[in-house]
Amino acid sequence: MSFADLANPSxxxxxxxxxxxxLAGLTLVLFVAGLALVAGSPADYLQGExxxxxxxxxxxxxxxxLTYAIMAVSALGTLVWRHPLADVAARAAAPIGATxxxxxxxxxxxxxxPMWGSTYxxxxxxxxxxxxxxxMYLGLIALWRTIEDPTRGARAAAxxxxxxxxxxxxxxxxxxxxxxxxxPASVFRVGGPTIDATMLLPLAAMALAFTALLFTLHxxxxxxxxxxxxxxxxxxxxxxxxx
Amino acid sequence: MIAALGPYAHFILLSYAAAALAACGLxxxxxLDHRQLRNTLAALEARGLTRRSARAxxxxxxxxxxxxxx
Numbered sequence: 001m002s003f004a005d006l007a008n009p010s011x012x013x014x015x016x017x018x019x020x021x022x023l024a025g026l027t028l029v030l031f032v033a034g035l036a037l038v039a040g041s042p043a044d045y046l047q048g049e050x051x052x053x054x055x056x057x058x059x060x061x062x063x064x065x066l067t068y069a070i071m072a073v074s075a076l077g078t079l080v081w082r083h084p085l086a087d088v089a090a091r092a093a094a095p096i097g098a099t100x101x102x103x104x105x106x107x108x109x110x111x112x113x114p115m116w117g118s119t120y121x122x123x124x125x126x127x128x129x130x131x132x133x134x135x136m137y138l139g140l141i142a143l144w145r146t147i148e149d150p151t152r153g154a155r156a157a158a159x160x161x162x163x164x165x166x167x168x169x170x171x172x173x174x175x176x177x178x179x180x181x182x183x184p185a186s187v188f189r190v191g192g193p194t195i196d197a198t199m200l201l202p203l204a205a206m207a208l209a210f211t212a213l214l215f216t217l218h219x220x221x222x223x224x225x226x227x228x229x230x231x232x233x234x235x236x237x238x239x240x241x242x243x
Numbered sequence: 244m245i246a247a248l249g250p251y252a253h254f255i256l257l258s259y260a261a262a263a264l265a266a267c268g269l270x271x272x273x274x275l276d277h278r279q280l281r282n283t284l285a286a287l288e289a290r291g292l293t294r295r296s297a298r299a300x301x302x303x304x305x306x307x308x309x310x311x312x313x
Contacts, residue, residue, distance in 0.1 A: 049249040056262040096269060103265045107258040114251040213266060220273040227280040234284075234292045 007084055009226045016223045023216040030209035037202035044199070050114055055202055057107035058187070059210035060100050064133060065168055067097030067214060071140075072165045075158035085222070087154035088229070090161060091144050092221035096214060098137035105130060116181060125174035126182035129167055136164045150229060 006012045034055075044051035071093050077086030108127070109120040121127065140157055147153035175184045186194045193200055248255050 043249075048251070049247075049255060050251045052248070052255050053258045056258055060262070060265075095272070099265050099269055103261060106261050110254045110258045110261075114254055213269075217269050217273055220277065224273060224276045224280055227277070227284055230294060231280060231283050231287065233294065234287045238287070238290075238292050 009084065009088075009230075012085060013223055013226060016219050020216060020220055020223070023212065023219060027209060027212040027216050030205065030212050034202065034205035034209040037205045041202045042198055047115060050111060051199065053107055053111040054199075055206045056210075057104060057111055058203060059207040060107060061104040061130070062207060063210050063214050064097060064101035064104050064130065065171060066211070067093050067100060067218075068133060068136075068161075068164070068168060070218070071097065071161050072168075075161040078154050078158040079162075085226075087150065087157070088222050088225045089218070090154075090157060092225045093218055094137055094141050094144070096217050096221065098134060098141065100210075100214070101130060101134040101137060105134060112181075122181045124180040124182055125178040126171065126180050129171045129174050132167055133164075133171060136160075136167065140164075150232075 006015060038052060038055045041052075041055075043049045071090045074086045074090035074093070077083040078090065105127075108130075112122070113120050116122070140160060143157050143160060144153050147156060172185075174180060175182050187200070187203070195203065
C-alpha cells in the first residue's frame, strides 16, 4: 500500500486498525524501559531528586510543539493540496496537543515552585508563549466545534493554525532572545547537549515513549474522526430522505 | 521510598500523577469515543442507511454477472 492510497478514508481505517495495536504495544514497552531508566538515574547535584520532573516535563513540552507542527503540515494539506484526511489529522491532533501543553505547564510549575523559590508561575517569555500555545489549541477546538460544515471549518481552522505557527520559533528561541527565568536549551543546541549521559539517556527514552504515545493516540483519534464524519454524512442522508 | 525522593517528593509525585492522568485520560477518551461511534454507525446501518460508495459497490456487485465476480 502506497502513501497516496491512505488518502482514501476506508483504506486508512483498515491501515489504522492493523497499526494501532502494534503502536500501543511499542508505547507500553518504551514507557516501561523509560521509567526503569528514570528510576536508575542519579540525582542532580543542584536540583537533587527534583530533576526527575524533567523526564516528563521536557518530553511533554517537546510534544506540545511537535503536535502543533503536525497540525501546521495538515493545514497546508487542507489549503494547498486539499487532501481529504488533512483536516481529519489536524482536528484529531488538537486535543492531544492541548493535553501535552497543559501537562508541560503543570509539571513546569511543579518543578519551578521548589527550584525558583516561592512561585508557581512567572510571566516570562517561555512560560507565556507556551500558555499562548495552550490557548491556541483551545481556540482551534472551539472553532471546529462552532462551524458545523466540516469544509468551511477546515479552511478557517487551517488559516488560524498557520497564523499560530509564528508562536513555535518564539517558544523555541524565547530563552535566547529575552532574559528569562527559564533556563536555555540544554539538549537541542549548537555544540551538543550539556546534560550528562546518565540523565540524557532516560530523557531520550521518555521522549521516545511520549512520541510513540502521541502517534498511537493520533492515529486512533483520526480513525474516530473519520467515523464521526461518516455518521454525520449518514445523518444528512437520512434527513434528506425524510424531507 | 517516598522519603528517598527528598524534601520535594510531593512535587515529583504530583508531576508523575499528572502525566499518568493525561496519558490514561487521552487513552480512555479515544477508546470510549471509538466504541460509541462504532455503535452509532452500526445502528444507522441497521436502519438501512449506507454510504454512497457502499451503495455503489452493492449496485455494481448486483449488476456484475456471477461468473465474472472475483
